[in-house]
Amino acid sequence: MADINDYMPLSPDWNTERLAKLKALFPDLFTNEGQLNIDEFKKVIDPQSVTETERYEFRWFGKSAAKRNAFTPSNATLQFDEKRSVNPDKTENLIIEGENLEVLKLLSNGYREKIKCIYIDPPYNTGKDFVYTDNFSQDRKSYWEDAEITEDGLKIDTNAETDGRYHSNWLNMMFSRLLIARQLLTEDGVIFISIDDNEVHHLRKLCDEVFGEENWVGTIIWKNATDNNPTQIAIEHEYLLAFSKQKYSLEAEWKSKISDVKDILINIGNELIAKYEDVQVLIANYKDWYRLHKNELWPLDRYKYIDKGGVYTGSQSVHNPGKEGYRYDVINPTTNKPCKQPLMGYRFPKDTMDSLIADKRILYGDDESKIIELKVYASEYESKLSSIIDLDGRIGSYDLKDIFPQSSRLFTNPKPYKFLTTFLPFVIKDNDIILDFFAGSGSTGHAIAALNEEDGGNRKYILAQIPEATDESSEAFKSGYKKISDITIERNKRVIEKIIEERKSQKPDLFTGEDKEDRLNGLGFKVFKLVKSNFPRVEFAPDTEKTDEENIELLKRYITEKEAQLVNAFNRDELITEILLKNGFNLNYKIEKQAKFIKNDIFLASDGEKEALVCLDYVLDPETVTYFKTHTGTKFICLERALDTTKKYNLKQFMGNMFNAF
Numbered sequence: 001m002a003d004i005n006d007y008m009p010l011s012p013d014w015n016t017e018r019l020a021k022l023k024a025l026f027p028d029l030f031t032n033e034g035q036l037n038i039d040e041f042k043k044v045i046d047p048q049s050v051t052e053t054e055r056y057e058f059r060w061f062g063k064s065a066a067k068r069n070a071f072t073p074s075n076a077t078l079q080f081d082e083k084r085s086v087n088p089d090k091t092e093n094l095i096i097e098g099e100n101l102e103v104l105k106l107l108s109n110g111y112r113e114k115i116k117c118i119y120i121d122p123p124y125n126t127g128k129d130f131v132y133t134d135n136f137s138q139d140r141k142s143y144w145e146d147a148e149i150t151e152d153g154l155k156i157d158t159n160a161e162t163d164g165r166y167h168s169n170w171l172n173m174m175f176s177r178l179l180i181a182r183q184l185l186t187e188d189g190v191i192f193i194s195i196d197d198n199e200v201h202h203l204r205k206l207c208d209e210v211f212g213e214e215n216w217v218g219t220i221i222w223k224n225a226t227d228n229n230p231t232q233i234a235i236e237h238e239y240l241l242a243f244s245k246q247k248y249s250l251e252a253e254w255k256s257k258i259s260d261v262k263d264i265l266i267n268i269g270n271e272l273i274a275k276y277e278d279v280q281v282l283i284a285n286y287k288d289w290y291r292l293h294k295n296e297l298w299p300l301d302r303y304k305y306i307d308k309g310g311v312y313t314g315s316q317s318v319h320n321p322g323k324e325g326y327r328y329d330v331i332n333p334t335t336n337k338p339c340k341q342p343l344m345g346y347r348f349p350k351d352t353m354d355s356l357i358a359d360k361r362i363l364y365g366d367d368e369s370k371i372i373e374l375k376v377y378a379s380e381y382e383s384k385l386s387s388i389i390d391l392d393g394r395i396g397s398y399d400l401k402d403i404f405p406q407s408s409r410l411f412t413n414p415k416p417y418k419f420l421t422t423f424l425p426f427v428i429k430d431n432d433i434i435l436d437f438f439a440g441s442g443s444t445g446h447a448i449a450a451l452n453e454e455d456g457g458n459r460k461y462i463l464a465q466i467p468e469a470t471d472e473s474s475e476a477f478k479s480g481y482k483k484i485s486d487i488t489i490e491r492n493k494r495v496i497e498k499i500i501e502e503r504k505s506q507k508p509d510l511f512t513g514e515d516k517e518d519r520l521n522g523l524g525f526k527v528f529k530l531v532k533s534n535f536p537r538v539e540f541a542p543d544t545e546k547t548d549e550e551n552i553e554l555l556k557r558y559i560t561e562k563e564a565q566l567v568n569a570f571n572r573d574e575l576i577t578e579i580l581l582k583n584g585f586n587l588n589y590k591i592e593k594q595a596k597f598i599k600n601d602i603f604l605a606s607d608g609e610k611e612a613l614v615c616l617d618y619v620l621d622p623e624t625v626t627y628f629k630t631h632t633g634t635k636f637i638c639l640e641r642a643l644d645t646t647k648k649y650n651l652k653q654f655m656g657n658m659f660n661a662f
Contacts, residue, residue, distance in 0.1 A: 024246060027212040028067070028179060043068075058205045061168040063175065070176035074105035075538035077578035078528040078587065086493050087524025092588045093445070095492065096464040097485040098530025099132070099143065099154075100437040103464045104180045106530075110586040110607070111462075115184040116432035117424065118191040119444055121415055125170040125199045127161040132173045132466070153469030153483035171202060177437065178210045184435060185245040190217060190427045193241045194415065200239050207243050217242040220385070222419065224393030240389070240423070326350065330362070330372055337368040385426050391419050400441060403494045410476045410487055411441040420447035430457040439463035442488040445525070446495050453499055458522050463488060467529075489527060496523050528587060534575050536562035559640065572616055576605065579637055579662050585610055600624045604634075612637050620647055629654045637662055 023030050029040045047068065078096060082088065096103050143154060159169045178191075185191065191211070195203050208216065220240040325345025329338035330353065346353060356362055356374065363373040396416040397409070404410055420443060428434055436444035448461045465485040470476040481487050500523065540558045542551040580589055589607040591614070599621030603614050612635040615624070620642040628636050632655045640661045643651070651659045 023212070027215075028210055030212075058209060060171050061165055062172045066172040066175040067179060069101070070179040072105075074102045075533050076102050076106065076530055077533050077574075078103070078106055078581060079531040079574050080577060081527040081529055084489055084527040085525060086496055087520050088526045090520045091522055091524035091526065092460045093448075093522075093525035094462045094528060094587055095439070095442075095445070095485075095489055095525050096462070096528045096530070097467050097483075097489075098464065098528075099466050100464045101132070101177055101180070102530055104177060104184070104437060106581055107462070108180055108183055109584040110581060111184050111433075111435075112584075113184070113186050113189075114433060114586070115435045115462075116186050116189050116429075117427045117434045118181055118185065118189070119193075119420060119424070119434060119436050120191070120438045121194040121436075121440060121443075122174060122438045124196050125159060125167070126196075127159065127166075132156065153467045153485075156466070156468050167199070167202060170199060171206060174203065174206060175210070178206065181435070181437065182210055182245060187246050189245045191243050191245075192423065193243075194222075194238060195241060196238050197235065200241070203241060207241060211243040211245065215244045215247045217244050217247065218385075218387060220423065221388050222393075223388060223390045224419075238393075328353070330357070332364050332368040334364065335367050339364065339368045340371050342371055385423055389419065389422050391416060391422065393419075396441075396443065399443070399446065400491070403446075403491055403498070404479075407475055407479050409474075410479065410481065411484075414441040415443040417443045417446040417450060420444060421451055424448075425451065428459050430459065433460045433462060435462045435464075437464040439465040439488045440484065442491040445488075445492040449492070449495050449499060449523075452522065460522075461525075463492075463525075492525060496525075499523060526587065531574075534570055534578050570616075575616060576603070576614060579614065580605055580607075580612070582662075583610075583612065583635075583637060583660065585612075597624060597627070611635065614638070615642065617642055622647070625650055628659070632656075632658055634658070635660065 019036065022036070023034070026044075029037060029044070031037050043064070076098075078098070081097075159166060181191065191207075193203060193207070204216075204219070220242065222238045222240055223236055224238055225236060325342065325347050326349050327341065327345050328350045330341075330346075331337065332339050348356070353362075361375045363375050364370070365372075393413070393416065395418065396414040399417055400407075400410055400414055424434065424447060434444060434448060439445070442463060442465075445461050445463050448459050451457060452459055465488045467483040467485045469483060470481055470487075476484075476487060481490065500520070537555065537559050540555050543554065546554070576591060577587075581587070585605065585607045586609075589605050591603045591605045594602045594604055594613065600615050600617045602624070605612050605614050615636075615638040617639075618641065620638055625647050628651060635658045636651070636655060637660045643661055648661060651661075
């Protein structure tokens with residue numbers, strides 16, 4: 001609704017733009033009506049300044065704590081596991097074993113706004129499935145001992161229906177992860193979330209808050225099974241919620257990818273003419289051609305397509321939206337009588353209709369009793385994802401059986417990879433990255449491998465799975481898979497092996513020449529696992545009875561004493577990974593030793609976007625310091641332990657933000 005200012009000769013209202021940008025970046029700070037919640041904004045700046053309870057319409061116990069937990073930094077790191085990786089030099093795919101909230105935090109710098117699509121199949125809140133306990137910390141022994149020392153896996157807490165916070169526990173688990181995951185999406189990125197009836201209504205509200213109600217793309221019903229229970233409604237479906245980060249960016253992206261079906265039809269016609277020189281053969285094969293290509297002709301099933309600009313008749317007019325359409329007669333050419341009009345009139349003015357009639361774009365009924373239709377060509381529509389997917393969910397178990405022929409029940413209710421391939425191509429194209437931080441059996445990685453094999457694409461995946469212990473009585477445990485993450489990794493390893501074998505059988509010469517290694521490009525993954533920080537300082541506990549200045553001095557002393565051992569004990573590659581990860585590098589970085597440095601060992605690290613020179617020596621030589629006084633174009637990272645006060649001052653003075661002592 002317009003107000004008086006709309007009619008005033010005012011300069012632009014920059015506050016409106018600033019507020020819009022704030023909402024685009026942090027939709028969780030706004031109410032459902034789009035108003036900035038001042039108390040939530042204050043909590044970002046000074047949490048202690050707000051004592052009142054939440055005022056959002058959708059509230060639950062622990063909501064504020066879950067939000068704070070989402071944005072607190074992680075002090076853990078990721079460690080490369082070469083032994084369990086597959087062709088790590090040929091791929092950018094990642095499988096990460098670890099608690100997924102901490103993993104997301106560690107990825108949030110290097111992969112911020114780099115993920116085109118997120119698909120997750122979180123644990124359904126049925127009273128039997130698990131929820132994550134978000135009291136993770138560097139010194140939480142239960143996680144580290146179970147996940148890292150015994151290698152048997154981590155037992156996850158259950159969320160029993162007798163728990164008074166049954167829904168709250170699940171919402172807190174999801175809220176913190178969705179908040180941090182949103183930061184990873186590109187502006188036109190999309191998240192798909194599988195869910196059932198137990199929490200679908202809560203999840204929709206939760207996503208409205210995290211992503212903004214206006215960014216809801218749709219809800220897909222997956223008709224996946226038949227529940228033959230005669231005493232109640234048979235539940236034959238689950239849901240797939242879809243939200244975009246910024247819907248206007250998504251729409252622009254999808255519109256840019258419309259295929260020109262007219263050109264396709266011309267090419268098909270040329271191919272047919274070349275293939276069938278005899279006209280009679282062409283006619284004889286026309287039925288087969290039509291069966292294959294009938295969906296490229298008109299009229300289309302319009303419910304599965306998006307109108308690109310007002311090409312159909314009826315209802316509201318594009319020229320006067322919100323008002324009744326145009327009224328005039330359109331004569332049926334057979335009966336010469338006026339055709340029945342749409343209830344709200346015609347969509348176009350009469351001169352437009354006359355042009356359509358002249359161009360033979362109008363379809364008439366046998367008589368005037370039928371409302372006319374517009375002859376619509378496929379090239380005038382965009383492809384649209386159906387809101388219903390009809391695919392038997394039981395085939396997910398057959399997927400695993402095909403990969404693990406000796407086992408029949410390694411995983412309960414795995415998602416069929418073909419379920420993912422029905423909707424993922426609408427979002428991710430060549431070179432895009434998809435993230436799944438509830439990886440489970442690894443269906444997402446399987447789906448991406450299948451899509452790439454089908455069209456030659458180079459889509460990449462990042463899978464994260466907590467090392468949840470398998471039950472000792474389960475077939476998975478008896479088959480040697482002590483953790484769910486073991487299944488995730490092994491499944492995708494076997495998928496790759498199967499693809500390679502199929503390629504060899506089809507074109508064995510591709511694997512015999514000098515370029516045979518090129519045949520493996522993209523086929524593989526690097527495995528990382530969540531581990532403790534290499535820096536003992538993260539375990540420092542401030543003395544609550546001392547001032548901030550005193551605690552800083554205590555920390556400096558702690559670093560000097562505790563990290564002296566770091567020089568002799570650390571693994572260089574592991575330390576570099578932690579340093580680069582926390583400096584915003586992605587996990588596909590490469591390092592190369594720089595021969596021009598004589599006094600210190602210095603490596604150039606690059607991930608394709610960022611570069612840094614890294615030195616892990618115990619002492620930084622004065623000659624090296626002198627070099628960086630005049631070479632300030634590349635970021636330089638070294639250990640805090642390697643510097644005295646003078647060296648640190650000089651480097652900071654000359655390099656500014658291009659210098660980082662870690």
